[in-house]
Amino acid sequence: MRIDLNVLNHLGMNLYSNIPAVLSEVVANSWDADAEVVEINIDPSRSEIIIKDDGNGMGLDDINAKYLTIGYARRENGEVVTPKYRRPVMGRKGIGKLSLFSIAKTIEVYSKKNEEKNAFRMNAEKIRKQITSSSSRTYNPEEIDHSSIDFAKGTKIVLKDLKKRLSHAEAALKKRLARRFSIIGASHDFRVFLNNEEITIEDRNYFHKIEYLWYFGEESSYYEDLSINKVHSEKRKNILNGGHQLSGWLGLVKESGELQDGDDNLNKIVLLVRGKLAKEDLLEDFREGGLYTKYLFGEIKADFLDDDEKPDIATSSRQDIFEEDERYIALKEFLFSELKHIQNKRAEYKSQDAEKEILQIPSIKEWYNDLGSDSRNKAKKLFSKINQIAVDKEHKKQLLSHGVLAFESLRYKDALDSLETISLSNLDEFLRVFREFDDIEATLYYKITKERLTIIKKLKEKVHDENALERILQEHLFQSLWLLDPSWERGTDTPYMEQRIETEFGKITANLTEEERKGRIDIKYKTPVGKHVIVELKRASVSTDTYELQRQVDKYRSGLGKILTEISPQQRPVIEAICVVGRQLRDWENPEKIEESVKAMSAKNTRVVTYQQLIENSYRAYSEYLSQNTRTGNLLRLIKKIEEEITDG
Numbered sequence: 001m002r003i004d005l006n007v008l009n010h011l012g013m014n015l016y017s018n019i020p021a022v023l024s025e026v027v028a029n030s031w032d033a034d035a036e037v038v039e040i041n042i043d044p045s046r047s048e049i050i051i052k053d054d055g056n057g058m059g060l061d062d063i064n065a066k067y068l069t070i071g072y073a074r075r076e077n078g079e080v081v082t083p084k085y086r087r088p089v090m091g092r093k094g095i096g097k098l099s100l101f102s103i104a105k106t107i108e109v110y111s112k113k114n115e116e117k118n119a120f121r122m123n124a125e126k127i128r129k130q131i132t133s134s135s136s137r138t139y140n141p142e143e144i145d146h147s148s149i150d151f152a153k154g155t156k157i158v159l160k161d162l163k164k165r166l167s168h169a170e171a172a173l174k175k176r177l178a179r180r181f182s183i184i185g186a187s188h189d190f191r192v193f194l195n196n197e198e199i200t201i202e203d204r205n206y207f208h209k210i211e212y213l214w215y216f217g218e219e220s221s222y223y224e225d226l227s228i229n230k231v232h233s234e235k236r237k238n239i240l241n242g243g244h245q246l247s248g249w250l251g252l253v254k255e256s257g258e259l260q261d262g263d264d265n266l267n268k269i270v271l272l273v274r275g276k277l278a279k280e281d282l283l284e285d286f287r288e289g290g291l292y293t294k295y296l297f298g299e300i301k302a303d304f305l306d307d308d309e310k311p312d313i314a315t316s317s318r319q320d321i322f323e324e325d326e327r328y329i330a331l332k333e334f335l336f337s338e339l340k341h342i343q344n345k346r347a348e349y350k351s352q353d354a355e356k357e358i359l360q361i362p363s364i365k366e367w368y369n370d371l372g373s374d375s376r377n378k379a380k381k382l383f384s385k386i387n388q389i390a391v392d393k394e395h396k397k398q399l400l401s402h403g404v405l406a407f408e409s410l411r412y413k414d415a416l417d418s419l420e421t422i423s424l425s426n427l428d429e430f431l432r433v434f435r436e437f438d439d440i441e442a443t444l445y446y447k448i449t450k451e452r453l454t455i456i457k458k459l460k461e462k463v464h465d466e467n468a469l470e471r472i473l474q475e476h477l478f479q480s481l482w483l484l485d486p487s488w489e490r491g492t493d494t495p496y497m498e499q500r501i502e503t504e505f506g507k508i509t510a511n512l513t514e515e516e517r518k519g520r521i522d523i524k525y526k527t528p529v530g531k532h533v534i535v536e537l538k539r540a541s542v543s544t545d546t547y548e549l550q551r552q553v554d555k556y557r558s559g560l561g562k563i564l565t566e567i568s569p570q571q572r573p574v575i576e577a578i579c580v581v582g583r584q585l586r587d588w589e590n591p592e593k594i595e596e597s598v599k600a601m602s603a604k605n606t607r608v609v610t611y612q613q614l615i616e617n618s619y620r621a622y623s624e625y626l627s628q629n630t631r632t633g634n635l636l637r638l639i640k641k642i643e644e645e646i647t648d649g
Contacts, residue, residue: 019049019164020176022103025096026051026157028276031183031190032074032091033057034084035154038192042173044165049104052156056083057113063120067109068141070095080308085189088303090274101127104159110146111155119146172262178203182301183275201226206266206297209258210251212349214342217247217301227251232349236341240334244327248272250298250338252346255392259297266297269335271321273306278314279321286336291389292343302331347388354387355380358400363641367404382407397646401447401639446636449622452482456619483618516559524560532560532575540582540611546597549585553577553606577606580614 023040030038033055041050058067066072074091081088100107105124111117120141130139149156174194178184184192184199192199207226215223216238224233230251238246250269253259259266268281282300283293305313305327313325321328359365368379382403390396523535534556538544557575564573585608588594601607609617 019103020173020180022099023049023051023173023177024180024277025099027177027181027192028090028096030055030155031087031275032082032089033155034082034087036189036191038190039196040173040177040192040194042195047160047162049159049162050156051159052151052154054151054154057153057155058111058118059113059116060118062113063109063111063118067097070098075308088274090276100157100159103162103164105161105163106159108144108158108160109155110149110158112149112151112153114153117146117149119144119149172264174199174203175205176264178205179270180277181275182272182299188275206261209253209266211254211295212252212342212346213249214251214338214345215249217245223249231353232345234345236338240330242326242330244302244304244330246300246302246304246331246334248298248300250296250300250342252292252295252342253297254295255390256294257392259295267294269296269298269300271305272299272301273314274303275301278305282332282335285323285332286339288339290343292346293339295346296339296342300331300335302327305331350388351384354383357387358383361400361642361645363638363645364400364404367638379407393646397643400646401642404642405447405639447639453619453622456483456615456622483614512559512562515555516562521556521560530574532564532573534560534575534577536577536579538579538581542581543583543586544581545586546600547587549579549581549608550601550604550606553579554604557604575605577604579606579608580611581608582611584610 027038027040030051030053033053035053035055038051038053041052042048043050066074074089079089101124107122108119109122110119121144122139122141127139174197177192177194178199178201181192182201183190185201207223208229210227210230211232213223213227213230213233214236215233216236224230227233240246256267267283269283270277271279271282283296305321305325307327310327311325313322313328323329323332359368368376371379386396386399386403390399521534522537523533525533525535527533534553536549536553536556557577561573561575564571564575585597587597598607
């Protein structure tokens with residue numbers, strides 16, 4: 001067996017893709033060197049990162065026999081704990097140091113052990129050149145001046161010629177390093193500083209997000225104290241099958257959006273082994289589909305996965321675990337059981353907390369207090385369901401407003417049933433019931449209008465991209481014909497799209513001409529008053545004129561008219577044609593020509609509208625309704641208040 005230097009590329013020089021992961025390897029080496037202080041300084045102007053520790057340092061033998069020996073397995077050589085603090089060492093495979101080349105082309109190492117000083121430089125390009133050389137299987141770093149070493153002991157590593165920009169790295173690096181280690185801090189005699197600011201567990205910046213907390217091991221009060229906004233917490237067992245022990249915590253946030261932290265998604269369970277990140281996300285191994293997982297995150301510490309007496313189950317990248325190992329299987333079985341427990345407890349907690357939480361909204365509280373005792377019990381059940389499934393504030397607003405509306409609709413249905421028992425002489429009671437139904441109708445239309453306006457606003461955003469607008473408009477026209485006419489709430493039959501006349505009406509031929517039979521109608525619709533509408537949707541790039549457009553529409557109208565007459569000979573079908581075009585017709589050069597064209601087409605019950613006109617007309621019509629709507633019944637006022645108060649809150 002022959003090992004080539006090219007293994008450096010596969011196992012180290014391209015090991016990681018981000019700065020926090022690379023620097024974690026250096027910090028881990030400092031831990032293994034019994035360092036008490038690690039200082040990381042970033043200089044974007046010089047494209048440099050300097051990492052310095054006060055650990056044991058390295059003599060010449062340490063550098064050659066250990067640091068520069070790729071794959072040096074320190075634990076197999078009896079170095080399982082550090083000499084001073086008896087720390088369980090993190091390093092195992094002896095390749096982490098190579099990860100520095102993932103982000104830097106040049107690495108300088110300065111080290112002092114006792115009174116011995118050493119300094120050398122490694123260059124990625126020279127290493128690669130050496131890899132391609134057939135004459136040698138070794139690489140000799142460049143020895144450099146060590147007179148600049150002014151520290152008593154330890155090691156300083158300088159990363160130069162960085163491959164990655166540092167403009168935004170500093171802001172996120174402190175937080176991400178804090179999240180990759182559980183042994184940083186004075187309590188572990190291991191303090192890490194970034195640009196002179198100490199990194200602490202609080203820099204993880206997520207404990208305040210926890211609403212419900214479950215914790216394992218002996219650090220219970222520690223996690224409870226950090227989770228300052230928790231509502232419920234519970235200590236759980238930490239013994240797995242096989243006698244393995246773990247520690248850590250799992251938590252749920254109130255709104256799923258809280259787990260999106262800039263570019264970092266916290267919706268995961270991090271695995272830490274010997275105080276260092278071992279796997280980014282355990283949750284992905286479970287493929288759990290429950291809604292509760294959208295709110296879940298946590299940290300699990302499982303040192304038993306890295307037992308010195310057992311095989312190494314970490315992958316070569318040190319970022320994942322071999323899943324077939326019995327230790328990892330035991331961990332997954334334990335976590336699966338805990339996740340199911342959390343799922344059940346969340347439902348229980350949300351049900352318990354629903355009334356208190358939702359009644360913090362003043363308008364809801366006022367509405368709730370006006371209910372009778374029986375209706376209140378039903379409202380509590382409604383609150384419980386909404387509290388369990390609401391994903392975020394906007395989602396909760398929609399669920400509450402729709403829920404209250406549905407609740408009132410059912411209540412008024414009971415009121416309608418009670419009309420049979422109302423005395424005919426009690427006119428006021430009759431009027432009250434009818435006013436309540438009128439209020440519901442106004443509220444429903446208000447919400448429909450708001451939702452339609454949202455669709456139109458999205459279309460307006462695409463109005464300058466004609467090709468995109470055409471695709472979106474075609475889809476929305478078919479599903480939302482009220483864009484063409486607000487009075488078209490729903491038709492008396494199902495609209496169809498892009499079908500030939502022969503396909504739609506089957507064997508009914510009605511003596512159609514060949515041209516009529518093969519005519520493909522974009523959209524055909526029947527309005528509530530029985531009028532048949534043909535919609536011709538032209539591509540944004542198509543240029544046409546009044547004559548060509550009318551000739552095409554006449555073909556569809558003629559074929560459809562013959563078929564409808566054959567179906568119902570006693571009725572004369574009313575057919576309207578609407579042509580939606582991407583650009584003005586060619587013969588619309590001046591206002592007089594436009595007027596002539598409109599009159600000619602109107603005489604044949606045809607009208608033309610551009611994409612932009614269609615959107616603007618719809619937007620104006622629905623906006624005016626919302627701004628001028630004076631029908632402010634009690635229910636409508638309540639719905640508006642709910643939406644405003646949740647948004648403001």
